[in-house]
Each structure stands twice: as structure tokens, then as C-alpha cells.
Amino acid sequence: xxxxxxxxxxxxxxxxxxxxxxxxxxxxxxxxxxxxxxxxxxxxxxxxxxxxxxxxxxxxxxxxxxxxxxxxxxxxxxxxxxxxxxxxxxxxxxxxxxxxxxxxxxxxxxxxxxxxxxxxxxxxxxxxxxxxxxxxxxxxxxxxxxxxxxxxxxxxxxxxxxxxxxxxxxxxxxxxxxxxxxxxxxxxxxxxxxxxxxxxxxxxxxxxxxxxxxxxxxxxxxxxxxxxxxxxxxxxxxxxxxxxxxxxxxxxxxxxxxxxxxxxxxxxxxxxxxxxxxxxxxxxxxxxxxxxxxxxxxxxxxxxxxxxxxxxxxxxxxxxxxxxxxxxxxxxxxxxxxxxxxxxxxxxxxxxxxxxxxxxxxxxxxxxxxxxxxxxxxxxxxxxxxxxxxxxxxxxxxxxxxxxxxxxxxxxxxxxxxxxxxxxxxxxxxxxxxxxxxxxxxxxxxxxxxxxxxxxxxxxxxxxxxxxxxxxxxxxxxxxxxxxxxxxxxxxxxxxxxxxxxxxxxxxxxxxxxxxxxxxxxxxxxxxxxxxxxxxxxxxxxxxxxxxxxxxxxxxxxxxxxxxxxxxxxxxxxxxxxxxxxxxxxxxxxxxxxxxxxxxxxxxxxxxxxxxxxxxxxxxxxxxxxxxxxxxxxxxxxxxxxxxxxxxxxxxxxxxxxxxxxxxxxxxxxxxxxxxxxxxxxxxxxxxxxxxxxxxxxxxxxxxxxxxxxxxxxxxxxxxxxxxxxxxxxxxxxxxxxxxxxx
Numbered sequence: 001x002x003x004x005x006x007x008x009x010x011x012x013x014x015x016x017x018x019x020x021x022x023x024x025x026x027x028x029x030x031x032x033x034x035x036x037x038x039x040x041x042x043x044x045x046x047x048x049x050x051x052x053x054x055x056x057x058x059x060x061x062x063x064x065x066x067x068x069x070x071x072x073x074x075x076x077x078x079x080x081x082x083x084x085x086x087x088x089x090x091x092x093x094x095x096x097x098x099x100x101x102x103x104x105x106x107x108x109x110x111x112x113x114x115x116x117x118x119x120x121x122x123x124x125x126x127x128x129x130x131x132x133x134x135x136x137x138x139x140x141x142x143x144x145x146x147x148x149x150x151x152x153x154x155x156x157x158x159x160x161x162x163x164x165x166x167x168x169x170x171x172x173x174x175x176x177x178x179x180x181x182x183x184x185x186x187x188x189x190x191x192x193x194x195x196x197x198x199x200x201x202x203x204x205x206x207x208x209x210x211x212x213x214x215x216x217x218x219x220x221x222x223x224x225x226x227x228x229x230x231x232x233x234x235x236x237x238x239x240x241x242x243x244x245x246x247x248x249x250x251x252x253x254x255x256x257x258x259x260x261x262x263x264x265x266x267x268x269x270x271x272x273x274x275x276x277x278x279x280x281x282x283x284x285x286x287x288x289x290x291x292x293x294x295x296x297x298x299x300x301x302x303x304x305x306x307x308x309x310x311x312x313x314x315x316x317x318x319x320x321x322x323x324x325x326x327x328x329x330x331x332x333x334x335x336x337x338x339x340x341x342x343x344x345x346x347x348x349x350x351x352x353x354x355x356x357x358x359x360x361x362x363x364x365x366x367x368x369x370x371x372x373x374x375x376x377x378x379x380x381x382x383x384x385x386x387x388x389x390x391x392x393x394x395x396x397x398x399x400x401x402x403x404x405x406x407x408x409x410x411x412x413x414x415x416x417x418x419x420x421x422x423x424x425x426x427x428x429x430x431x432x433x434x435x436x437x438x439x440x441x442x443x444x445x446x447x448x449x450x451x452x453x454x455x456x457x458x459x460x461x462x463x464x465x466x467x468x469x470x471x472x473x474x475x476x477x478x479x480x481x482x483x484x485x486x487x488x489x490x491x492x493x494x495x496x497x498x499x500x501x502x503x504x505x506x507x508x509x510x511x512x513x514x515x516x517x518x519x520x521x522x523x524x525x526x527x528x529x530x531x532x533x534x535x536x537x538x539x540x541x542x543x544x545x546x547x548x549x550x551x552x553x554x555x556x557x558x559x560x561x562x563x564x565x566x567x568x569x570x571x572x573x574x575x576x577x578x579x580x581x582x583x584x585x586x587x588x589x590x591x592x593x594x595x596x597x598x599x600x601x602x603x604x605x606x607x608x609x610x611x612x613x614x615x616x617x618x619x620x621x622x623x624x625x626x627x628x629x630x631x632x633x634x635x636x637x638x639x640x641x642x643x644x645x646x647x648x649x650x651x652x653x654x655x656x657x658x659x660x661x662x663x664x665x666x667x668x669x670x671x672x673x674x675x676x677x678x679x680x681x682x683x684x685x686x687x688x689x690x691x692x693x694x695x696x697x698x699x700x701x702x703x704x705x706x707x708x709x710x711x712x713x714x715x716x717x718x719x720x721x722x723x724x725x726x727x728x729x730x731x732x733x734x735x736x737x738x739x740x741x742x743x
Contacts, residue, residue: 036075036101038122040347040376041068043095059116061096067114068100075101080350083357083383094383097376099347120376125344125368127274127309130397130432130447130476149193155226156186156205158233163187164211167231170204187226197221204428205229208308209471212237213428232424234464234472242325242472248316249422250459250484255540256329259491260551261321263544265330268490270317271361272483273352273368274310275341278468279303283319283326284311291337292355294348302337308467310337312475313367315466316483317490325472326465329487329540330494336361346374353380357387360506362493364389365486366411367479369396369403369449378408385410388506390493390514392486394478396449407453410508412489412515415532416448416460416481417525423462429476432461436528444532448478454534455515456522458484485518488538492517495547517543 043059059067061082068074082096099122102110107119152171156164163186170179173195180188192200200221205214211231221227238246247257277288293301305311318335319328338355340348349368356364364384381391391411396403406413420441423429432445444450445461460481467473492514493499503510521543522536541548 036103037107038077038099038101038345038347039107040080040120040122041098041100042118042120042376044116044118045095057116059114061098064096064117065098068098071102071106071110073102073106077101078347080347081354083354094376094379097347097350120346120374121372122345122347123370123372123374125340125346125349125370127307127341127344127368127479130428130445148196149191150195150197150200150223151189151191152197152200152221152223153226154180154182154188154190154203154205155228156182156188156207157228157230158211159230164207164231167205167207170206171200172202172204173199174201197223203227203229205231206428207231207473209467209473210234212424212474214426215428215431216426234474237424238464245321245323245325245327246464248326248459248464249419250463250481251327251329253419253459254484254488254538256488259540259544260548262551263491263495263547264321265318265333265487265490265494268330268333268363268494269336269359269361270330270333270486270490271336271338271352271356271359271364272310272314272317273338273340273349273356273364273366274313275307276302276305276310276339277314277335277337278305278311280469281311281315281466282322282324282470283315283328283466285320287318287320287328287331288314288335288337290334290359291339292352293339294351295339295342295344302339305339305468307341308473309341309367309479310339311467312463312465312473313365313479313483316463316480317365317487319466329484330490333490333494341368344368346370346377349377350380353384353389356389357384360387361389363486363489364391365483366391366393366405367477367482369394369406369478371398371403373404373407377405381405381408382410385508385511388508388510390489390511392482392489394482395451395454397447397477397479398449399447400449402449402451402453406449407451410511412485412518413453413455413534414460414478414482414485415450415454415457415534416445416476416478417457417527417533417537418443418445418461418476419459423474427462429462429474432476436526438525438527442525442527444527444529445476447476448481448532450529450532452531454531455519456485456535456538457481457525457533458537460484485538488540488543489514489518491540492543495544497546497550 041064043061043064061079065076065079069076077099080097080099083094110117111119154169156167156169158164163182163184165182165184165186167182167186167188168179169182169188169190170177171190171192173192175192175194178190178192180190182188197220200219201217203214203216203219203221207213211233214229214231216229219227235241238244251257272288276293277284277291279285279288288303291302293299295301314335314337315326315328317328318330318333319326321327321331336356336359338352340352349366353364355361384391391405393406393408393411393413394403395406395413395415401407402413405411418429418432420433420437420443432447433443434446435443437443444457448457448460458481460478461476462474463476463480464472464474465480496517498513498517499510503513518538519535521539522534523539523542524536525533527533
């Protein structure tokens with residue numbers, strides 16, 4: 001018994017504390033007993049559902065705490081503060097909650113004695129990774145055959161012979177799986193009771209960072225020598241990484257890489273409620289600047305991430321745009337880390353949401369779930385919604401129904417999707433492929449939870465992001481999908497005009513309108529079950545179309561720029577020096593009066609095929625554009641004015657490989673695709689891969705990925721010409737630039 005243990009019968013006195021006594025106590029064997037359960041206890045609001053005719057006094061938070069502290073069978077841990085409801089809000093105020101440990105039997109006794117009290121289990125939440133394959137195993141035998149066991153030694157190193165310390169090795173068989181971590185020499189030993197080499201069904205290796213995972217079905221394992229596995233370096237897939245910044249495939253699929261780099265989320269606050277965020281990492285050092293540690297209560301504990309999970313999510317949301325590593329969605333948003341893991345519980349989530357309400361956080365990323373529900377957590381999330389805090393929630397990773405709190409109506413619930421060419425064969429990601437699959441390779445992974453509560457889907461398989469202390473890892477999960485949507489939500493709040501106008505107030509209307517815009521921006525994915533994809537994958541260009549249309553021209557430079565753009569496009573065969581067709585708007589008519597299919601769809605013509613268009617100002621290959629192509633400020637953004645931004649082409653798949661360096665990064669290499677059209681050269685049609693009809697191009701970047709300065713008329717024209725040349729070169733209309741460091 002330790003000094004903090006209570007006597008079983010209440011008769012024994014605790015031993016006096018002394019260094020010698022504490023040392024002896026730690027060394028003595030500790031009997032294993034069942035732990036008491038943790039509960040959240042709150043006074044029911046009045047009128048409470050007491051027994052009819054029974055008069056019971058009302059209790060406040062202080063009274064409830066004193067009552068429990070005076071009970072010898074209860075251990076009070078802490079009290080959560082109460083909160084009044086927002087003025088005009090429909091949700092009531094939140095009661096004071098006392099977190100305490102006690103037995104189930106004592107809870108029932110207190111319920112009978114105090115019917116005005118509400119008791120709820122303070123259950124564990126999970127942020128765990130996707131279950132490792134294979135998931136469907138035969139039930140473990142009730143009795144393990146005595147004396148039957150196998151010991152397997154593993155050596156995990158890369159192709160150069162460098163050992164990988166800290167890699168997780170999981171061995172599965174007919175019975176219970178076994179797991180071990182490699183030491184500094186890259187070796188791990190796993191002993192399987194009741195298994196033989198012939199009964200082993202799979203081996204999975206997950207390095208900490210810098211490498212792809214490895215999965216081998218029905219491995220031929222030896223019990224007499226090392227079993228060698230050699231994971232592939234991430235740099236073998238992403239050329240120059242991490243020294244060269246890349247966009248993840250998911251960011252390309254959502255068209256983040258095609259946004260102008262002026263849309264960066266400044267002025268919006270995002271909170272990552274997770275395992276903390278390691279601010280030592282270059283992609284997080286200047287991005288995550290505040291937070292709260294609800295695990296140990298340390299002042300800077302939020303800046304330490306032993307689980308690697310919160311850092312990965314934080315970099316997807318707001319990784320630094322510094323020319324190396326990865327880049328996030330909202331690179332100028334204010335990011336807070338609320339640390340509740342490991343061992344995060346419902347009460348910790350409530351405290352973290354209290355922090356978000358107090359700090360006026362705009363978007364909260366909740367990459368967590370539970371198989372159990374909580375009325376108190378639901379009430380707190382609704383209170384946060386009434387305060388203008390938008391909660392984006394992961395659906396869950398066990399392949400079943402949507403978890404809690406994703407089932408709540410006031411949150412945006414995100415399922416995961418994958419893309420078959422986003423990872424090499426032989427990885428754990430490959431085991432997640434589940435049919436059907438779209439023509440572009442999108443699929444709904446086996447692990448994603450599904451149900452009518454799914455609002456949208458987002459990339460959640462083989463997501464590349466940052467992990468402590470300066471590494472990068474590729475992870476799976478709806479935990480990885482939710483930050484994609486949370487980052488886009490921050491961009492919408494920062495740059496969509498509705499949130500500077502009719503929805504500028506911090507209330508539930510603001511949150512609901514934000515979710516409506518995100519759902520409305522989605523491109524549907526036909527994967528056979530809407531309960532796995534919801535409205536589809538959000539598209540950044542659609543969601544931010546009003547902001548893109550508001551990029552204003554500089555009239556003094558417009559005519560000069562238009563002339564140069566027209567000359568360049570004519571020389572490339574995108575414009576033809578011809579008069580307007582007769583008898584109609586020839587910008588939308590081809591030869592012989594037939595409709596030009598490229599004009600109807602908004603797609604550029606086939607390379608080398610000139611459409612009927614005029615070389616005069618204001619005419620393009622797809623018809624006249626009021627005002628022509630004009631710049632949008634000193635950074636040289638080029639866009640069409642007057643008409644807004646057309647919606648994305650419904651026939652196009654959402655995303656794909658994006659263009660180079662639009663926001664300071666490069667499109668992540670996809671070497672595993674089959675057929676033409678991969679890399680930087682699109683298929684016929686001239687559209688930049690991953691783009692959609694009406695896409696608004698971003699400004700040019702220098703060789704190191706930083707925005708090119710464009711001040712004054714000459715600078716603006718140079719910037720516009722550089723952008724045009726880049727787009728034409730990506731479309732195969734111009735040869736590669738010999739000075740381009742990408743080549």
C-alpha cells in the first residue's frame with residue numbers, strides 16, 4: 001500500500017511519509033486490483049426530474065464538491081467551472097461538474113440518496129492510429145497449448161544498411177498479436193505464445209519518421225536468424241524532400257496548391273485539441289504559439305508531443321510556408337494546442353473547449369472519438385457553437401458507425417478517402433484499399449467510420465506531415481482527414497466576404513453558414529455509398545470563389561498587361577488572329593457555327609488547336625472576358641474580373657497532381673500511377689493537372705519557392721508573364737526552362 005492508498009476497511013492509518021518508507025513502498029510488490037471508475041458529477045438544472053411528490057433541495061457546484069469531498073469512499077480530482085449561456089442562445093448554461101473516482105456500487109447509492117445529482121462516466125477518448133492489418137483474425141484459443149511458442153528476431157534497416165531505431169514491429173497470427181520496438185541497432189524480438197512460423201498471417205513495420213511503412217502478408221519467418229525488412233525512404237518518393245517543400249496529395253486534391261498565396265488565413269484562430277504540438281519542429285516553430293496542457297498542467301506542456309499525433313495534425317492545418325518540408329492550409333492563422341492526450345477523457349475535452357470559448361477560437365480540430373456518448377460533452381460543444389466556435393470532428397477509425405462526438409448535429413463530421421497512386425506498393429496503406437474505386441483512383445478506406453452523420457470526406461490515407469522533433473511521417477486515419485477540412489474552414493472564415501458582413505458575429509449562425517459553404521463546395525465522389533463520403537470532397541477554389549473574384553485590378557497597368565498576355569497566348573496557339581464569327585458570339589462558337597466544346601465546358605482547347613477568337617483586347621480562347629486578364633495588386637495575381645469564378649467542372653475528379661510551387665511548394669511526386677498524364681504534363685486539353693474549370697491561377701514563385709516581388713508596372717508585367725510561361729510549360733506548350741531547379 002502506498003501513502004496515497006485508502007485502507008480497504010477504513011481502520012488503518014496511513015504510514016508516516018519518509019524517504020526510507022517511500023523507497024520500501026516502491027520496491028514492495030503491489031497487488032493488482034480493479035481500479036475505481038471515474039465519473040463526472042453535476043447538479044441537475046431546475047426543475048430536475050425528481051420523483052413526483054418528492055421535495056429535494058437544489059444543489060450548486062460548491063455544495064456538490066463539499067458533499068463528495070466529505071465522502072470517504074470518493075476521491076475528488078477536480079472541478080470544472082460552470083458557465084452561463086450566451087445571450088439570446090437557445091442552449092442553457094453549463095453546470096459545474098465535479099470529477100471524482102468511486103465504485104459503481106457507491107454511485108448507485110448516491111443516486112438514490114441525491115436524486116438531484118447527475119452521474120456520467122468520464123470515459124477515455126482515443127486518438128489511436130488505424131488498426132494495423134489484418135483486422136479479421138480468428139478468435140484467440142480459449143486455452144493456449146502449453147509449451148508451444150515461437151521467437152522471431154527482426155532487423156529493420158534501410159537499403160543503405162542504416163538501422164531504424166524506434167520502429168514498431170507487429171506480428172499477427174491465429175491468436176493474440178505481439179508487438180515490439182526496435183533498439184538503437186534496429187533489432188526487435190517478438191515471442192508468440194501458441195504460434196508457429198506457419199501460423200503467422202502478417203508482419204507490419206512502422207518507422208517513427210522518414211520512411212514508408214512495410215506490410216507482408218503470410219511472411220516466411222525464421223526462428224534461427226534475423227528476419228530483415230527494409231522500409232523505403234520518403235525522399236525516394238518525394239524528390240529533394242524535406243529540403244524542398246512539397247504539397248501533399250490531399251492538398252492537391254482539394255486544390256489548395258492552386259490558391260493565390262495571399263489567401264493564408266491571417267486573423268483566424270485555430271485550436272488543435274490533441275496530444276500537443278512540438279514547437280521544435282521547423283514547420284511548427286513559429287506557427288503554434290499558445291496553448292494549454294490539461295495532462296500535467298505544465299505551463300509549456302502543450303509544446304511537447306510524445307504521441308506524434310497532434311504535431312501531425314497541426315502541420316496539416318498550418319505548417320510553415322518556408323520553402324522546405326510541408327506546408328499547411330492556413331499558414332498565417334493563429335494556432336493553439338490544447339493537450340489532452342495521452343489518457344484524454346471527456347472531462348479533459350470539456351476543459352479544452354472552455355479554453356477555446358474563452359480564447360475566442362474560430363475553428364477547433366477534434367481528431368478524436370469514442371464509442372460512448374456524453375450528454376455533458378454534447379452540451380459543451382453546443383455552447384461552443386453558440387459562441388461561434390466551429391468544431392470539425394473526425395468520424396473514427398474502426399470501420400463501424402460514426403463515433404462520438406461526430407454524431408452530434410452541431411459539428412462537421414469528416415470521413416477519410418484515399419488515392420491509389422499516393423503510396424508505393426507493399427505499405428500498410430495498400431491494405432486499406434476497398435472497392436469500388438473511381439477512375440482517378442479514389443477509394444473509401446476500410447478503416448473509416450461511416451453513416452448518415454458524415455458531412456464530407458477528405459484525404460486520410462498516406463498523409464504526409466510533421467512529427468517530433470524535426471521529422472516527417474505518413475499516417476492514415478480520419479484524424480488526418482479532419483485537419484484538411486479544419487484548415488480550409490480557417491481560410492473561408494478569413495477571406496470569404498460573408499464573414500466580414502452578415503455572418504461576422506460570433507454565434508451559431510456563423511458556424512452553420514461556414515459548414516454550409518464547405519458542404520456546398522464539395523465535388524461528389526461516387527464510391528457506392530454516400531454514407532462513406534457525405535457531400536464529397538471540399539474544393540478550396542469553390543469555397544473561396546467570392547474571395548478570388550474580389551482580387552482587384554490595377555487599371556493603370558491593365559491595358560499594357562493585356563496586350564502582352566494576348567501576344568503570348570497568340571504565339572502559343574491559344575488565340576487566333578481572326579474576326580469574330582458572324583451571326584453570334586463566336587467566343588462560344590467553333591467553325592461552321594458549331595458550338596466549341598472547349599468554350600462550353602470552360603476548358604482550354606487542345607494544345608496547338610486555335611479557337612475562333614479575336615486578338616483584340618478582352619477576348620480569350622473561351623470568349624470575351626470583360627476587362628480582359630488583369631492583375632490583382634503588387635504580387636501580380638492574374639484573374640478575370642466582373643464574372644466571379646465559375647464552379648469547378650463537375651466532370652473532373654477532385655484534384656490530382658497540382659501545379660508547381662503556387663504557394664511555396666512543389667506538387668508531391670506520384671510515381672505509382674499507371675498510364676499517361678502524371679507528373680507535370682497533363683493529358684490533352686491543356687488544363688493544369690488537378691485544376692478545375694474556372695480555376696484562378698496563383699502568383700509566381702521564385703526558384704526557392706518564395707513569392708516573386710512585383711512592384712510597379714514592370715514588376716507586375718514580369719510576374720504575370722512568369723505565371724503564364726509556367727502554366728504554358730506545364731501544359732506542354734513550351735519547352736522546359738533549363739534554369740528551373742525542378743528539372
